[in-house]
Amino acid sequence: MSIVREPAGLALRLAAARRLGEVLAGAHFVPLGPSEIADGRDRALANRLVTTALRRHGQLNLAIARLLERGLPPRAGSFEPVLRLALAQLLYLPELGDHSALFLAGEAIRRDRRAAHLGKLLNAVLRRAQAEAAALRQAPDAALFPEELAARWRSAYGAAALDGFATALRDGAPLDLVLKDGAPELPGAVPVFADVVRLADRDRRVEDLPGYAAGRWWVQDLAASLPARLLTLPAGSRIADLCAAPGGKTAQLVKAGHAVTAVESDAARLARLGDNLRRLGYRAELVEADARAFRPDAPFDGVLLDAPCSATGTFRRHPEVIWHRSQRDIAGRVALQRELLAAAWRLVKPGGTLVYCVCSLEAEEGEAQADWALSRLSDSRLLPVAPGELGPLAAAVTSRGFLRTHPALAVPGAPGGLDGFFAARFRRA
Ligand SMILES: C[S@@+](CC[C@H](N)C(=O)[O-])C[C@H]1O[C@@H](n2cnc3c(N)ncnc32)[C@H](O)[C@@H]1O
Numbered sequence: 555m556s557i558v559r560e561p562a563g564l565a566l567r568l569a570a571a572r573r574l575g576e577v578l579a580g581a582h583f584v585p586l587g588p589s590e591i592a593d594g595r596d597r598a599l600a601n602r603l604v605t606t607a608l609r610r611h612g613q614l615n616l617a618i619a620r621l622l623e624r625g626l627p628p629r630a631g632s633f634e635p636v637l638r639l640a641l642a643q644l645l646y647l648p649e650l651g652d653h654s655a656l657f658l659a660g661e662a663i664r665r666d667r668r669a670a671h672l673g674k675l676l677n678a679v680l681r682r683a684q685a686e687a688a689a690l691r692q693a694p695d696a697a698l699f700p701e702e703l704a705a706r707w708r709s710a711y712g713a714a715a716l717d718g719f720a721t722a723l724r725d726g727a728p729l730d731l732v733l734k735d736g737a738p739e740l741p742g743a744v745p746v747f748a749d750v751v752r753l754a755d756r757d758r759r760v761e762d763l764p765g766y767a768a769g770r771w772w773v774q775d776l777a778a779s780l781p782a783r784l785l786t787l788p789a790g791s792r793i794a795d796l797c798a799a800p801g802g803k804t805a806q807l808v809k810a811g812h813a814v815t816a817v818e819s820d821a822a823r824l825a826r827l828g829d830n831l832r833r834l835g836y837r838a839e840l841v842e843a844d845a846r847a848f849r850p851d852a853p854f855d856g857v858l859l860d861a862p863c864s865a866t867g868t869f870r871r872h873p874e875v876i877w878h879r880s881q882r883d884i885a886g887r888v889a890l891q892r893e894l895l896a897a898a899w900r901l902v903k904p905g906g907t908l909v910y911c912v913c914s915l916e917a918e919e920g921e922a923q924a925d926w927a928l929s930r931l932s933d934s935r936l937l938p939v940a941p942g943e944l945g946p947l948a949a950a951v952t953s954r955g956f957l958r959t960h961p962a963l964a965v966p967g968a969p970g971g972l973d974g975f976f977a978a979r980f981r982r983a
Contacts, residue, residue: 563599566591567639567658568665570600574607574635583608583874594759599650607635607642608873609723612700613693614641620690621679631668637676644683645691656680695720699876703866710917711960718962718971719869727870728970729756731763731771732779732802734809734834738765744968747945750776752968769834774802777867777959777972780950781911782806782858784939784957784979791855794901795838796845796894799823801830803858804838814838815854817845846897853903861891863912863919867974870961888918892926899931902982907937911977915960920976924956933983955979 569591577583583604591597607614618626618637626634640659643650659680663673683690696704698720708716731740733749740763743751751771753763760766760773782803785793789811795804798816800823807814808831816838818824824842831838841848845859864879864887865872895910902908910927912919928934938955941948946966950959957977965972 561658561661563596563654564658564661566596566600567603567636567662570603570639571632571635571662573600574604574639575632577604577608577874578635578638580878583872602647603639603642605726605873606646607638609726610642610646610698611638611873611877612697613645614638616693616697617641617645617683617690620686621682627672627675629668630672631666633663633666633669633672633676636662636666636669637679640676640680641683644680645687648687652684656684698723702881703876703879707915710915711962715960715962719960722870722961722971723873723876725870725970726756727775727973728968729753729760730774730776730779732774732806733771734769736770738768738770740764746776746965746968747779750774750779752776752965752970754969767833772802772805772830772834774806775868775871775973776947776965777950777975778802778913779806780944780947780957780959780975781860781909781977782810784909784943784977785810785812785856785858785907786943787812787856787907792852793856793858794848794850794854794898796848796857796859796898796901797861799827801827803860805831805834805836807858808836808838812856815841815850817841817843817848819844846893848897848901850901854901854906855903856907856909857898857901858909858911859894859898860911861887861894861919863887863891863914864916865913866915867913867960867976870971870973884916884918888923891919891923892930895923895927896931899927899934899980899982904933904982906982908934908980908982909977910980911957911975913973913975915974920958920978921954921956924978927978927980931980934980935983937979937981939977939979 585601586597591600636659640655643655663669663676730752743753746752791812793807793812793814795814795816798804799818804816821842864884865875869876939951939957941951950957952958959972960974961971963971
């Protein structure tokens, strides 16, 4: 009896092609986990291939347009994700060698009955890409973002910032940890705030880092940790955290000594928030509800609304957002954010504080929503953020007292920038 072995490295490429195919079809990118690829090194390589293909999506579009004069074949199963992964390897991960890119792409296509007939085409395209690799790698940075988004960001943040966005997209995000108390021994950790450290090495599983099981810290991008700092109320205040899962901001508010009610409409995400708080040994009241319909017995001293948004500020970790979002999506979210803002405002007691935030780079979801809130929410006053409140990140405070971060903003003393975030603080007169 002869045993037919799969070529080494094929299984991880098939998993990578499946995941990339899902993302190309509109899904949110979730890294492949241990249940999908058990071996840690294979898993890391598969995720590296997918993230490189996603980060370089715009430049790969140019390569595909040049290599396939008639465009991508229609209804061709896994042809497109397999091609993109192989091109990403040939052009942007040359250290992995060309041979495995060509050979394993061919093997992957042979196993897909909807694409098997395209094996010859795939091979010809990849051989040409190999021959023209030097020219294909010259694709400009401008191609990294959809034209319309690049134009918006250039006019909002300037040409130099857009160059920084391109670097951030190519390089990805470092790993930021918020410390519960004191700093556990974390090799390579650079302090950026009294209770935030940054790790440049993000290839390690967070579960394997010292202090994870003991709940000594949680993962939260530096920018995402800023809005909760703006609720500068005395410890013991009653705070509602709206749209709360997975709970990074809830944890910060509990850590600050507040009595927190976390409201989240998605049951599975609320359960995850509960697990996260348990790991940290934190307690909060958890409410599964649409924040627009949440009717507590008494109003709150403070409300944090982290509204659902286009999430364009998270492109360093979710490069797909820049290709999935359209102007229409943004308009839809603007309407929901206004309903949530109005509902949040009803929960704030006289003299109380509301912090509104979004992880978006779009002014419609940020600065314009703050102006809408000031004109439409009765008795609302802007409570401007003072630059001194953000210590080393004073540059994130705008002249109007809003918080505005973006991936090209430097973090003093640490490598890498931040996610794009907007926050505004209001006081009820
Ligand atoms: C940007 S995420 C929040 C992140 C969270 N605040 C944190 O710091 O970890 C937005 C959350 O809002 C939830 N959500 C969306 N619409 C909602 C609504 N109408 N009411 C309550 N939660 C909502 C989503 O399920 C999602 O978990």
